[in-house]
Amino acid sequence: MAMDFDSQLIESVEVRRHRLSASFLFGRNPTERRWKERTNSFVYGLIIAALICAFCVALSFVINILTNYINDRNEREQEQEQQELERQQMEQEREQGQPQGAPETSPAATSLLASLPAAAQPPSAALQPTPWRS
Template sequence: MANDYDSQLIESVVVRRNRLTSALLYGENPNQRRWMDSLRLFLFSIALAALIAAICVGYSFVSNLLAEQRQKQQERSASAWVQLHADPKHGDLPLKNLRPGA
């Protein structure tokens, strides 16, 4: 009879300790805990999506900026080529000098 009481007492202490540990780690209400876990996951997903969108916008901005700089540099080199190959006597360009390979 004494062993039965002792084992019940030990088991109830173990159950109570597990419940207290669970309440300390996860909160008192299991329904609220599930709701908070879902909300936390949703907010993390939104933050991750915003980060990915910001990276895409930044990459697009930088690549567009570099393309514009490349285009301006090509225009400058083309205008410099035209100025070098202009006919100084007539002030206009001969047709054969309009292309670099001609």
């Protein structure tokens, strides 16, 4: 019988120590403790989800900026190559089609004359011959 009493006493002391340490760490009310733990878990989950979403948005933004930059750079390179090809073609046409001693016209002057409206051109070029006008 003495053994039973001693084991009960030791067990009750152990339970009391456990309860005291739990109440010291988590508070007095065990239901409140469970509610706080669940709320904390929920809030931490929301914070982690918000951080993940913010990271995804930032990553998408950076990728978008980089792809736009690369596309713009490629377009500029293609335009430069196209302009270089046009310059080479114009030089070849000048070499082949222009007689020696003829005055050269610059591409800028040619493009300027082509871009002028019909009203700004000389009157002879603006008036087309008609059957009653010779």
